[in-house]
Amino acid sequence: MHNPVVSTRLFGPYLTTETGGAAILDRPENAAAIENVVASAPAEYVGDADAVIVEDEPAGVTFADLGLSGALLESITSVGYEVPSTIQERTIPALLAGQDVIAQAQTGSGKTAAFGLPIIETIESRKGGVQALILCPTRELAIQVSEALQKFGRHKRIETLPIYGGQPYERQLRGLQRGVEIVVGTPGRVMDHMRRGTLHLDNLKFFVLDEADEMLDMGFVEDIEWILQQVPAERQTALFSATMPPRIADLARKYMKDPQRIQVRGKEMTVAETNQVFYEIPRQRKVDALTRILDAEVPSPGIIFCRTKHGVDELGESLMARGFAVETLHGDLSQVQRDRVMRRFRAGQADILIATDVAARGLDIDNVSHVINFDIPESVETYVHRIGRTGRAGKTGTAITLVTPRESRWIRSIEKFTKARVEQKRLPSASDVNDRRRDVLKSMVVNVMKDEESYNAYLQPIRDLAEDHDAITIAAAVLKLYAVETGRDTTAVQKDDDVATFSGSTFGGSGGGRNDAGMVRLQIDIGRNFHVRPQDLVGAIANEANIPGRSIGAIDILDTYTFVDVPEDTAQRVIDALNNASVKGKSVTAELSTEPAASGRSGGGGGRDRGPRPARSGGGGGGYRGGRREERPYRPSGPGGQRPQGGGNHYSARRDEEARGGAGGTRNAGGGQRFDSQRGPRRDRP
Structure with missing residues (x-):
């Protein structure tokens, strides 16, 4: 039997006495044609x-x-x-x-x-x-x-x-x-x-x-x-x-x-000026993947969206620990704090703004080159609102979305809604990152050469060097010095065959910029009792010693002091700078530790009184799976043994997806907190 509402709306003009009226809709020979019309109708x-x-x-x-x-x-x-x-x-x-x-x-x-x-x-x-x-x-x-x-x-x-x-x-x-x-x-x-x-x-x-x-x-x-x-x-x-x-x-x-x-x-929305791409990444590797993408893309400026306030804070800490200049924005900030964040971002003091959707409402920021969806949004409409912050005023922009394998079907909804293709890409290789860094350096040099007055003071030292050296050699050496100082060293990214691969994409755990070879360990007389955080130390060292934050290695925070791994060739500079600086309002003293850096120990890591810790295999996230957090024994990331008493709490971001709270066991007295800047943020407990 035909539906009278459908009949009126679709076929009303044709249901006349001459055509036989509504009865024609009940004829078997018309059934297939009618169903096709109805199925394709709005x-x-x-x-x-x-x-x-x-x-x-x-x-x-x-x-x-x-x-x-x-x-x-x-x-x-x-x-x-x-x-x-x-x-x-x-x-x-x-x-x-x-x-x-x-x-x-x-x-x-x-x-x-x-x-x-x-x-x-x-x-x-x-x-x-x-x-x-x-x-x-x-x-x-x-x-x-x-x-x-x-x-x-x-x-x-x-x-x-x-x-x-x-x-x-x-x-x-x-x-x-x-x-x-x-x-x-x-x-x-x-x-x-x-x-x-x-x-x-x-x-x-x-x-x-x-x-x-x-x-x-x-x-x-x-x-x-x-x-x-x-x-x-x-x-x-x-x-x-x-x-x-x-x-x-x-x-x-x-x-x-x-x-x-x-x-x-739904409203029909299009994003004609925005290049949309996505990467399929296991959840526990998203921070590592994001780091390499940022190294290759170099957004200037860029906005990263997370779904939760906690996610914004965690990602902000992880990226700061890797040397990125970021600001975070969410609903817990006061208006004064919010204004300060936006002032710094607009002034170029931060390259990346990490925000929730609600906190980002009403923001009007010009020349955003990249929008990155670290978490997929709640709806496709929200996705369009997010990426609409790039590709403005006739300029092209890039929208990058990180999805887990389970979320990949969501991309089809975006394509239907925006009527635009979202291209799946492979993660940038180490070679891609190095090529991009070279391009950035070349572009910076060309821009400086356009303003003769800006480099006049440096001409005479170059002329002096040119008496004994080839001009190309001098220029290459100067670029090398600048690249190392700013964290753009194109020789510092791990080779692809030294790191893990996943999702069909060559990928390294370091995220670029940091080379664990030649690291030494410093001891600083401030610890957990002063509520010091990894980002406090990274910020102090990077700013006071003028070294890139991403060159800083593992940070072990204990009750009254902290271990920090730094490149050997910058160690004395860091010590001198910190001995004339304060962290969290406290004057600090730094000195070389008798302990080796994490990368130089047997087993590749661990903190004070821990004993040897097994090396990570390509940064993999093994360990114990399942069970409640308090019931699980500690196992480090990778194969191997248990933590001895006194080892402290290991706050590592790379956690098993099923465990969702990490592999940490009961809290042991007398230990410290370990933050490994090579790893991503902690996951929320279920």
Whole structure:
């Protein structure tokens, strides 16, 4: 039977007495043609008459305004969400009111939170088994949705389990037997568990179809219908889809009760002047990858976006420790601090601004050469807003996005939305970085030569040298001195065959600029008792001794003193500078330590009283996987032994993705903190 709303909107002018009226839509010979027309029609023509069609413009409400509890708001804040998207504004209140919902919005518009938050708000922990079932078309999406819901449910102790094909049944069985409130799965594996009697849905309260149109394209409709026939009739149902093909509309009419229909009509946006690229990087290697990209791209200036305030601070510390001039901007800064950050950035005192989306709203910064998405944004609209800060006034810009393998499907949504290709690139090699540094040096020299007065004072020393040396040799030596002083030494980047490779891209752990050969260890009489941080020491050494921050090696912070590794040829300069300087308001004394630098020890690292520590293999992130943080024994990054007592806390950024809190064991008394500037930021605890 034809849908009267579709009939009126699409075929109304043709349904006359002469053509046979609406009856022609019911003729079998016309069925295929009619379905094709409906499937290709804009969504507003095939929706129902009572559908709420809204433009994708958030109304300015907060998550608290949507009726969510304090515990859930705490979880939302912890994952970095600050304001709801349009689909969340419209859907959350309807689901909290107990209504069935059909929601149409583009992929990347925040649909997971739109259905996940009201589910977590409504169901109860440890009350009656599985209470919500969410079907997804792919295992990648099932994992992604499950991880998001697990974070949302943290403060209400709501457990989520993904079940999908390709994963051993035993692992899924253990999770189901342990007891979970939410199951996220692909149709085939969900059916398998239901038939085996291992997935019980007697107490199901919520049923969600996510990306229903994709499930139709993949041939899952019959499976979905079978599952719908087995679950309790007294349930709440939500259907999310970018489009509404007739077959999906039929499912909705058959299995949903008076659903509220919400359609968010996305704005068409283009980014014609921006070159968009992405790199696929394992999560635990993103900081290392970003470092090499920055070395190769040399943004001037550039903006890096993170999703959370904590992420901004962590990334800022990591990049400062590697010698980059950065400023950070997020919602915890006062207006005075915010103004100071922007003043320094606009004045060129920092090359890179790291910011959250909300903190960056309203910023008007000219000549931004690069926008880098360290974390993918919550929605494709946010992505466009981010990268719109480059490629302005007829100038071209570059937008770089770092995605994990699980996030790579998100790139397709960007391409559809922006109608532009996002090119996947290989990470720059050591040769690429060196070539880029040479180009920068050449450009700087040419610019200086355009202003004769700026270099007149240096002509006579060059003439004196030219009496005994070739002019080309003199120029090369001067460039070498300048490059070493500024951290642009093209000989300092590790060779590709000395470092690890991943994701089809040659990559080195150092990120360039630092060469561990020829390092010595200094001891400075300030430590954790003065709340000193690695960036405090890096800043003091770099500024007072006039050496590039990225040449500074490992930093071991103990209670009353700190070890710092520096290049041997700059050690005396650093000692002299620090002995006439202060750190955190305290005058300090620096001297050569009897301990070798981290790179010169047996096993390649460790701190005071630690004993030998196994060398990292290409910077890999091995170690213990799984278990709660406090239950796991310490293992260093790479193969090998345990930390002896007295070794202290090892704050290393390169943490296993599954462990998510690092491999640190219990806190040992008497030790120090270790910050390795070669590594990225710590991950949040689950």
